[in-house]
Amino acid sequence: MNRLRLRIKLMLGGALSLLLGLAAASPILVPTLELGIQTQIQVEVVYAYLGLQDFNQSATGLWRNQADYQLDTHLILYLIVFNVTNRSDRLVVVDQFQVLAAQEISVTYDGRTMGSESLARTHSATVLVNGQPVLEGFSVAAVNTIVHDTRDMRKGGVGWDSYWSPNQTRLIGLSGITDIGGNAYLPLTQRQIYVYAEAEGRPISGGSSHGFSLKFVQLQMAGRDLLYNTVFSENQILRIANGIDVYVVARR
Numbered sequence: 001m002n003r004l005r006l007r008i009k010l011m012l013g014g015a016l017s018l019l020l021g022l023a024a025a026s027p028i029l030v031p032t033l034e035l036g037i038q039t040q041i042q043v044e045v046v047y048a049y050l051g052l053q054d055f056n057q058s059a060t061g062l063w064r065n066q067a068d069y070q071l072d073t074h075l076i077l078y079l080i081v082f083n084v085t086n087r088s089d090r091l092v093v094v095d096q097f098q099v100l101a102a103q104e105i106s107v108t109y110d111g112r113t114m115g116s117e118s119l120a121r122t123h124s125a126t127v128l129v130n131g132q133p134v135l136e137g138f139s140v141a142a143v144n145t146i147v148h149d150t151r152d153m154r155k156g157g158v159g160w161d162s163y164w165s166p167n168q169t170r171l172i173g174l175s176g177i178t179d180i181g182g183n184a185y186l187p188l189t190q191r192q193i194y195v196y197a198e199a200e201g202r203p204i205s206g207g208s209s210h211g212f213s214l215k216f217v218q219l220q221m222a223g224r225d226l227l228y229n230t231v232f233s234e235n236q237i238l239r240i241a242n243g244i245d246v247y248v249v250a251r252r
Helices: 003-021 115-121 182-190
Strands: 034-035 040-051 073-086 093-109 110-117 140-150 168-179 191-203 208-217 221-223 225-229 236-239 244-249
Touching: 034 191, 040 093, 040 168, 040 191, 073 093, 073 140, 093 115, 093 182, 093 208, 110 191, 115 140, 115 168, 115 221, 140 168, 168 221, 168 236, 182 191
Parallel strands: 040 208
Antiparallel strands: 034 208, 040 073, 040 225, 073 168, 093 110, 093 140, 093 191, 168 244, 191 208, 221 225, 236 244
16 A cells, blocks of 8 residues: 555545544543653644554565465554644754554553553553653553554654744654554454553753653544544544644645
8 A cells, every 4th residue: 555545544534533523532541741851842642543454365565465364463554643842932852753552551650650550550561762761760561552653753854844942832643554463453343542642852952851641542433444533623634744744724
């Protein structure tokens, strides 16, 4: 599936969510947290699209085809959008992002654990941020991961502007296609998952900034696809630029 078809699929998913009137937000289990040194970056998950695709053993170019085909494998197209705000009075460079969707997620920071109670009880935390803790005592743990995606815009992004003015707000979207097994697919049939998003950056004067959002969301059905939407109204659609910037525009 080429990039154009993927974008069309994602935009159709957004349109379906509007037709079904899914603008109401699901409950927030953990409020958006602001973590930072010298500056603060605020993050909030606002939209998630999960397109469920059949896995055909005769499909060309997929690594699990023919002899490696597994009946419990599912293809997932995804777009997760989160709002990022520079909550400071200084210029900040923001250029690293991560999203995670799973049956259970917990975040441990400064002696506190938020999110899945079962993970909190077992204390099984796996650091997912570039393989190292972002801040001392910070870790993220997940069970039955559906989506795990990262973007490091320092490695090159055509037209990408990593400089964020004081109090500037932008919508960031991470999208792609992945395959998951039956255990990770189960929470999608129940339409209840955790969604995590984070943004990292640094002030021009030095130091570092980090913000994340963790939500427990109730997904809505749109045909065979699943949606969580708090950002669109029925007369709006999304556009993606630079492969990561998301804009909400009025329908023509």
